[in-house]
Amino acid sequence: MRVHKLTIAAMALAAGLSLTACQNDDAGTDQGAAPPAASTASSSTGGSGSTGSDQQGGTDSEGKTPAGTGATGGTDENGKAAKCRTDELEITAIDATVGGDDRGTVAVDLKNGGGRDCSLAGHAGVDLKTNSGTLSAERTGEPAPLVVLKDGERTTFGITYPINDSGGSGVRITGLVVTPPDETKSVTLDWPGGATLPVTDGSGTPVQVGPLGSAGQGG
Numbered sequence: 001m002r003v004h005k006l007t008i009a010a011m012a013l014a015a016g017l018s019l020t021a022c023q024n025d026d027a028g029t030d031q032g033a034a035p036p037a038a039s040t041a042s043s044s045t046g047g048s049g050s051t052g053s054d055q056q057g058g059t060d061s062e063g064k065t066p067a068g069t070g071a072t073g074g075t076d077e078n079g080k081a082a083k084c085r086t087d088e089l090e091i092t093a094i095d096a097t098v099g100g101d102d103r104g105t106v107a108v109d110l111k112n113g114g115g116r117d118c119s120l121a122g123h124a125g126v127d128l129k130t131n132s133g134t135l136s137a138e139r140t141g142e143p144a145p146l147v148v149l150k151d152g153e154r155t156t157f158g159i160t161y162p163i164n165d166s167g168g169s170g171v172r173i174t175g176l177v178v179t180p181p182d183e184t185k186s187v188t189l190d191w192p193g194g195a196t197l198p199v200t201d202g203s204g205t206p207v208q209v210g211p212l213g214s215a216g217q218g219g
Contacts, residue, residue: 137207
């Protein structure tokens with residue numbers, strides 16, 4: 001009988017110890033699970049804030065602007081004023097003939113309206129529309145310096161042409177086509193000069209275009 005009681009007591013003690021161990025294991029598991037949840041929240045918040053700053057503000061983690069995100073201010077990769085585009089220029093033409101001259105002159109004005117500095121170099125392309133077809137102006141051969149225009153500034157070049165004093169009807173001019181230097185897009189203007197050109201066999205005075213910065217009649 002005594003042996004039986006001792007066996008029951010031992011079994012009760014073992015059950016108590018097993019229950020205590022299970023409780024300790026559960027408590028350890030709960031305590032160990034909390035840190036990963038906190039770490040996940042911190043990583044999510046920090047990552048979102050950092051990424052949002054870089055995308056919206058255009059700056060890196062040190063507060064510097066990344067390469068390629070800043071405005072060029074109208075300059076090319078060498079720091080020089082980028083070339084003027086046709087769409088940025090306001091192009092007009094007026095009669096600039098001086099009385100007594102044996103040639104007529106039209107002055108073409110190019111005004112920078114692009115909101116930035118830009119540059120022009122060389123000669124503009126000039127074509128006269130006539131009732132006999134298109135007549136392309138020849139270059140005068142004068143030096144053509146680089147011209148840098150600030151927004152709102154302008155430059156002028158001249159077109160000279162032979163005056164029709166032959167008494168005949170001549171070749172009627174119907175329009176003026178101007179293409180800025182290094183551009184392929186042209187603008188068509190009304191011709192403000194003499195209405196006609198003399199009919200020649202090609203040996204007469206040609207229609208000529210001067211460089212930028214000249215107003216014709218010798219520059």
